[in-house]
Amino acid sequence: MAAILVLGFVSILFWSEGAKAESIGEKQALLAFLNQIPHEKRLQWNESDSACNWVGVECNPNRSSVYSLRLPGTGLVGEIPSGSLGRLSQLRVLSLRSNRLSGQIPPDFSNLTHLRSLYLQHNEFSGGFPATITQLSGLIRLDISSNNFTGSLPFSLNNLTHLTGLFLGNNRFSGNLPSISLHLTDFNVSHNNLNGSIPSSLSRFPAASFAGNIDLCGGPLKPCNPFFVSPSPSPSSLNPSRFSRKKSKLSTAAIVAISVACALVGLLLLALLFFLCLRSKDAGTKQRKPAADVPAAIASSSKEEATGTSSGMGGEAERNKLVFTEGGVYSFDLEDLLRASAEVLGKGSVGTSYKAVLEEGTTVVVKRLKDVLASKKEFEAQMDIVGKIKHPNVVPLRAYYYSKDEKLLVFDYMPTGSLSALLHGSRGSGRTPLDWDNRMRIAITAARGLAHLHVSAKLVHGNIKASNILLHPNQDTYVSDYGLNQLFSNSTPPNRLAGYHAPEVLETRKVTFKSDVYSFGVLLLELLTGKSPNQASLGEEGIDLPRWVLSVVREEWTAEVFDVELMRYHNIEEEMVQLLQIAMACVSTVPDQRPVMQEVLRMMEDVNRSETTDDGLRQSSDDPSKGSEGQTPPGESRTPPRSVTP
Template structure:
């Protein structure tokens, strides 16, 4: 122990203590010290061309202004935050080096290509915000991964491949108010968090592998925060079932699946048997074909009154296109490939000599009688637009309806947006996405004009119903089927019935398809799948629209855009315009939502690149590019999605 004998000694020791207390501040405010710390941190990174202005010739900060890219600075010129987003960075996040930045409180490396386990963030105990979203981090976290980080308020780890349980130290953070873990592979039960039930500003653990009952302290949150975890139950999701009920449910599912398979086999055998019984009609058809020497004449005759009468008997395909022609027996005997099973029924690819066709089986088309069904299908057959998938033929029986289309080899828009790609394989670029959304809006506008009497002329507009030809031109599929689909089935599965107006009033409107187009715009710009479409019945909430709406009001607004969307240089302003259009389409108030004509016109005005004046204005906001926050100048309208 040091004994102080006089006032001189007292003053001496006070000066020493003051010097020690100010040492960290002195070091951190030293330009040379921070420069060397940041340059050492950069040396562990690769593909770092975005940080080319990090060098010894300038200071990182000038007061609150960052001279070096990707920094937040305090008034005294110290580095307060790292915002290294959308830079294509790789390498190592060297936490030990960052210990030299005494004022560091926030780290964001969102939308880069960092790999490996979670960095040792708990060495930086003073951090307030951590943003690691949309990288390639993997592995389980230690229970003490966040130990000692008592100041932490915001953690975003979404869009990685983290696995295992939520660390106990993370759940114990009492000041935590924002947590984003969605889109990983976390598993196990959800822990009891230390926060009060009303203390969350943002909470999302959707699309993981969590299981068990949702803790009561989280039961007041939106259901969208938990969707995509098949093992979760309890409020706000469906009630939990006892183990006995689960076993009975599994048995029921197995029995129903077997029954469905048997019914399918019986239906196919029935169709084949009926075809065999129609030999006389087949011979008459062959005789008719022999009288005509060209395929064009053959197909023309399939659409005449005689063919209509044969189709009425249920034994023939009815062709609505004059440039196609084949027999039902040829279709049934063709090599078939199962493409998938959707909400309406199964789809098959049939390889014919004239080209591949897609046969879609519908079991839920019994809302209208035979005559009305034929009238509606013939009306669909008369439609002609470059952005509609044309109906080729249909087959009618009371218990079975087949719709036949051309096969589109490039697949659906959903497969290009959401199927996991190989490393280095690019996603759809901005010009392609803009071309697709323009084609979709043109096709939807055509449907509005052709079906003025239909409240929802499409009714099921989503990315899996947008097919892409070899030039990536979009073709709308499964359109205008609401008049013939069974109402209960439609309300359970079709996109139009997940709109805000149906959720609130159980009524659709002339602007419902506009809402579906807005969700599709968000899906294309963000790369995120609208998870509420997987829910049966009314939409619990428009989680994708709500997410976009919340993000544009936060500091990290630019993170709304899909990191796999290349070719965005000089196009940020046009992307923001399309985002605005999507938000106007998704206004929850039907009165405030844009009309389809205005939407189509606004989309047509969009360009791949900003004008020189627009780009100069946009770029003047700084080096953050598309990751800057949106301002009132970007959106001069009210958003209530």
């Protein structure tokens, strides 16, 4: 028995030393990559610190290996050095998109056998389709669009048997499309030089997936021409004498009639052209705002101020420039922002958000505010307060712009999206359920951000809702859209917080710390029930989410109130009931009976004490082979919640 214990101890010691050595090797690989490739000094990797703490680097739970490397838009230039990233053998997610990387993919990428997601879009890679990639049979998502790849697409793409998303658009691939018999859900080869017919295995995708390949046909595109040619005309049909006999002279009257008709047609065309010019001039006076770019109105109303070209307005132009907050990480100006390509992310109660990709590759979110009533002095004072807030669970304000016609805010881009999209989007088959541990992680990290706003910044959020809770891939959260309420008026329209507003907000039209707690309580109920806090999702007219939960609980305290997606997990009923009790305390109709935010956070952390990691949060499974972006429900080792008495 003693020998077995000694042997076990030696094995554990050997394993731990191996893990440590492996971690050191991967740290050296990351440093080799950063030291050998030019970049814009945005990555401040401290060699004396653990690589798991570096920006863009995520490790597995025991910190023995690098699990994810995300360096989008960090100004990386040139070829990926061989012998660097290829040594990260346990890597699951690699994102180097929106840089200026060039050359070919290093051969040692074939070592990344655990890779599930590879994002290399918007770079300058060249050469043929990387043969190394076709060896990564575990890939689920592959995006190498918007590069300079050439040559034909290999049939060996069929080796990627787990692939569900393949994005090859905006390159220079040529030749025929191979027959790809994968279970793809997303596919795009648009704007290449492909030709021939679309294979039947790919014909189910829309025309947009193949657009921009002028010699491609079949499937959703135009039918292909037949392979046989029309018979040649007989020699007799080309006999000049036979043709001349069929000619006849036109009479003088016919010639006059044709001339008059041509003159009339010419006059009509001139009149039509004159009408179109007038219409275009009228339309030009209206400021049209395209959704595909940063709004044209911003450019038109801001360009003179940004460049200082308007006569006598040099001082005003200087005052109306893009203002960066303390500790900023960006170095662009308003002109760069106006030139950026952009897409609408969403339209909210305070304005429209755009994803803007600048020419040098940086991606930011630009929020264009509407109905701002604050003066310039009041606006700048509030932005100064908001810009000083720094917390791991709060989205930092990076810059702002104020002019008479436009008010813009610039934030970091969060590619994982919002809690609202994760919780309510695509609830059909194929959806990866949001497990209990990750719901607790989301709730606690959001509470930490909100408690920081209340306690340290003394700032009321004023607009708490699921779409303003943004997600990190590890399910930590970022609170966004905070501190903007004062910019609009002393009265908050009821529809601004529809579904989340506290009862007193409808009467006083003012948000407070206590009304923030109420809104957060609704957010907890949303996580617990899986229901959006609007009447349509509750199936009953005139009832909100807190009253719906209370009506179910009053009849009998059962599992019916909880999200059906939580039924698959075991031994969590006690924690769910405890979190439900916290949520119901937050949504008390009497403001003074609600706990303060720091007390809400403490109670939630007490519920989550068991099985926690160093940051006080339980760690969920991180295998992305069973779901998108690495979120996999833990094994079903807990029994479904039963009827519980409080």
